[in-house]
Amino acid sequence: MSRGPCVAALVGNPNAGKSALFNALTGARQKIANYPGVTVERKAGRMLLPNGEPVELVDLPGSYGLDATSPDEEVTRKVIMGEQHGQAQPDVLVIVLDSSNLEQHLVFAQEVLELGRPTVVALNMVDLAERDGLVIDARALQNALGVPVIPTVAVRRRGLDELAQAVAEARDRVSETAPVHRPHVTLPERRLLAHEMAHGAILSETARHRIHARMDKVLLHPWAGPPILFALLFVVFQAVFSWAAPFQDALDGLAGSLGDLVKTEMAPSLLRDLLTDGVIAGVGAVVVFLPQILILFFFILTMEATGYMARAAFLMDRLMAGVGLSGRSFIPLLSSFACAVPGIMSTRSITDPKDRLTTILIAPLMTCSARLPVYAVIIAAFIPNRQVGLVGLQGLVLFALYVVGIVGAMAVALVLRRSVTRGAASGFIMELPKYQLPTVKDLALGLFQRAWVFLRRAGTMIFTVTVALWILLNFPRAEAGQDQVNASIAGHIANGLAVVVEPIGFNRDIALALIPAMAAREVAVSSLATTYAVGAGDDATQAKGLADQLKSQWSLATALAFLAWFVFAPQCMSTIAVTRRETNGWKWPGFMLGYLFALAYLFAGATYWTAVALGLG
Numbered sequence: 001m002s003r004g005p006c007v008a009a010l011v012g013n014p015n016a017g018k019s020a021l022f023n024a025l026t027g028a029r030q031k032i033a034n035y036p037g038v039t040v041e042r043k044a045g046r047m048l049l050p051n052g053e054p055v056e057l058v059d060l061p062g063s064y065g066l067d068a069t070s071p072d073e074e075v076t077r078k079v080i081m082g083e084q085h086g087q088a089q090p091d092v093l094v095i096v097l098d099s100s101n102l103e104q105h106l107v108f109a110q111e112v113l114e115l116g117r118p119t120v121v122a123l124n125m126v127d128l129a130e131r132d133g134l135v136i137d138a139r140a141l142q143n144a145l146g147v148p149v150i151p152t153v154a155v156r157r158r159g160l161d162e163l164a165q166a167v168a169e170a171r172d173r174v175s176e177t178a179p180v181h182r183p184h185v186t187l188p189e190r191r192l193l194a195h196e197m198a199h200g201a202i203l204s205e206t207a208r209h210r211i212h213a214r215m216d217k218v219l220l221h222p223w224a225g226p227p228i229l230f231a232l233l234f235v236v237f238q239a240v241f242s243w244a245a246p247f248q249d250a251l252d253g254l255a256g257s258l259g260d261l262v263k264t265e266m267a268p269s270l271l272r273d274l275l276t277d278g279v280i281a282g283v284g285a286v287v288v289f290l291p292q293i294l295i296l297f298f299f300i301l302t303m304e305a306t307g308y309m310a311r312a313a314f315l316m317d318r319l320m321a322g323v324g325l326s327g328r329s330f331i332p333l334l335s336s337f338a339c340a341v342p343g344i345m346s347t348r349s350i351t352d353p354k355d356r357l358t359t360i361l362i363a364p365l366m367t368c369s370a371r372l373p374v375y376a377v378i379i380a381a382f383i384p385n386r387q388v389g390l391v392g393l394q395g396l397v398l399f400a401l402y403v404v405g406i407v408g409a410m411a412v413a414l415v416l417r418r419s420v421t422r423g424a425a426s427g428f429i430m431e432l433p434k435y436q437l438p439t440v441k442d443l444a445l446g447l448f449q450r451a452w453v454f455l456r457r458a459g460t461m462i463f464t465v466t467v468a469l470w471i472l473l474n475f476p477r478a479e480a481g482q483d484q485v486n487a488s489i490a491g492h493i494a495n496g497l498a499v500v501v502e503p504i505g506f507n508r509d510i511a512l513a514l515i516p517a518m519a520a521r522e523v524a525v526s527s528l529a530t531t532y533a534v535g536a537g538d539d540a541t542q543a544k545g546l547a548d549q550l551k552s553q554w555s556l557a558t559a560l561a562f563l564a565w566f567v568f569a570p571q572c573m574s575t576i577a578v579t580r581r582e583t584n585g586w587k588w589p590g591f592m593l594g595y596l597f598a599l600a601y602l603f604a605g606a607t608y609w610t611a612v613a614l615g616l617g
């Protein structure tokens with residue numbers, strides 16, 4: 001028997017709490033959320049056995065069976081079977097069961113047990129079972145399954161020591177005994193057995209979950225459900241603007257006084273200009289949107305944790321089927337509102353390859369959080385902060401931009417499913433997770449992680465690109481009386497590109513911002529801020545903020561065209577890279593770039609000319 005570090009793997013149905021257990025046992029911070037299909041890759045961490053011995057613990061994507069049909073389930077099967085490259089076969093399998101959903105989860109559990117490997121069972125979510133009025137006899141289940149059964153509550157760290165102890169004992173048995181092979185049974189037989197075992201283990205059941213059933217009746221109602229979802233999203237976008245305002249003003253003020261401080265304390269020099277025009281004006285222009293990002297994620301994380309998000313997927317299933325997608329695409333598309341990169345990765349839970357490809361191709365149309373600073377800067381500058389009836393106009397415009405992205409994605413899906421990714425929509429079965437109140441700790445941790453990601457991007461990529469742009473904007477130096485931006489290298493390039501984008505109403509400054517913004521969309525904001533700061537030179541106009549600069553230099557028609565451009569334009573290197581990885585080649589990322597740029601150009605142009613015709617030019 002090999003005596004390398006012991007390897008244990010967490011296996012089970014989706015949404016059983018595997019990642020929550022993994023985090024609790026290893027101190028990792030894997031994403032957990034209250035819907036199936038969150039984990040799509042294996043992830044290893046280190047946990048300690050009670051005797052202090054380290055064990056490699058592997059978190060796996062949830063699975064319904066070992067005959068893997070989707071790419072993420074394939075990973076689970078391979079790891080369990082020891083066929084995954086670079087991953088030692090687990091010595092111990094930890095089956096994670098949702099105790100309030102026992103019968104269903106016992107089906108896959110039996111299939112894993114039939115492998116005859118050293119196994120322990122974590123009877124997780126016993127708190128939810130109790131809440132729903134279920135009392136479960138872990139002993140009876142242990143006798144029925146023939147392996148140790150440990151009740152756990154991953155999110156409250158209950159039962160963790162006992163689980164670690166059971167893993168240690170199972171691990172010791174590895175070296176002593178040869179594997180016992182269990183008889184192989186068919187799926188219907190497993191279902192029947194699961195039913196019997198679940199009923200044998202459930203001691204009592206009261207009808208406490210009636211409230212939740214009633215909530216589902218309303219929230220999932222074919223007529224009442226969608227308006228509720230719509231209204232909820234509407235509130236979210238109102239909040240993004242109105243709640244963030246005071247915080248954003250404070251940050252804005254801070255950046256302003258920081259710039260003033262540098263200006264008064266340092267002698268005029270290129271370094272001083274780099275600090276004020278590049279770092280503070282440029283990077284600062286992006287950082288001030290942190291409050292908005294956090295408010296958006298507060299809602300997303302809350303909806304995920306409560307179980308409402310999965311209901312939204314259920315509601316959208318019919319609409320998705322209409323354009324040839326299944327409700328399974330909903331979760332990846334939803335994740336893309338945060339960022340298309342994890343969104344595209346989570347398409348691994350989609351079984352049908354064409355379904356999956358279509359979802360990957362339209363994911364960048366979902367409004368990712370990197371677009372928020374771009375939209376917000378333009379909206380704040382050009383859309384008056386007025387009430388229209390009960391709602392604010394700025395929030396309404398933001399909401400509309402999100403809707404245009406979604407409608408665009410659905411239209412593209414419809415076309416793709418009838419051409420390049422032709423095929424029928426596949427059926428959709430998703431178990432609905434239980435309603436839960438989000439824990440303050442998880443919510444705070446999730447927000448902290450988002451803030452960290454955002455600030456790290458600002459400090460690394462956005463900072464680098466902005467400084468590079470500042471250099472290209474400052475050299476060669478302009479002669480007296482000449483415009484510095486026009487004289488610079490960046491200005492020359494921008495003037496060239498401007499010819500191409502002039503027909504859609506874009507000016508030189510926009511052309512200049514679009515190139516560095518290929519790295520990431522927020523860079524458009526920092527680039528504009530830096531360009532205006534450099535262009536203004538040292539005179540009084542520099543005191544003006546970015547919003548005032550935009551207002552004085554752009555027409556409303558140009559601003560609207562710019563917004564339309566960013567709904568479609570594929571300005572994100574990471575998305576292209578992840579698409580290449582997930583589709584194994586350059587064909588589909590190339591296709592994605594082509595069709596999105598074409599749409600961006602078309603829609604920005606249409607917006608511009610319509611606005612001009614309406615007299616907004």
Ligand SMILES: Nc1nc2c(ncn2[C@@H]2O[C@H](COP(=O)(O)OP(=O)(O)OP(=O)(O)O)[C@@H](O)[C@H]2O)c(=O)[nH]1
Nearest residue numbers: 015016017018019020033037038039062125153154
């Ligand atoms: N109340 C309660 N909630 C739990 C427990 N364990 C996990 N959860 C919650 O259940 C949800 C699912 O947990 P995850 O850890 O993401 O589930 P998973 O098994 O990794 O799911 P996939 O990655 O989709 O396969 C999350 O909202 C967790 O906060 C528990 O013991 N009690």
Ligand SMILES: [Mg+2]
Nearest residue numbers: 018019038039
């Ligand atoms: Mg998981």
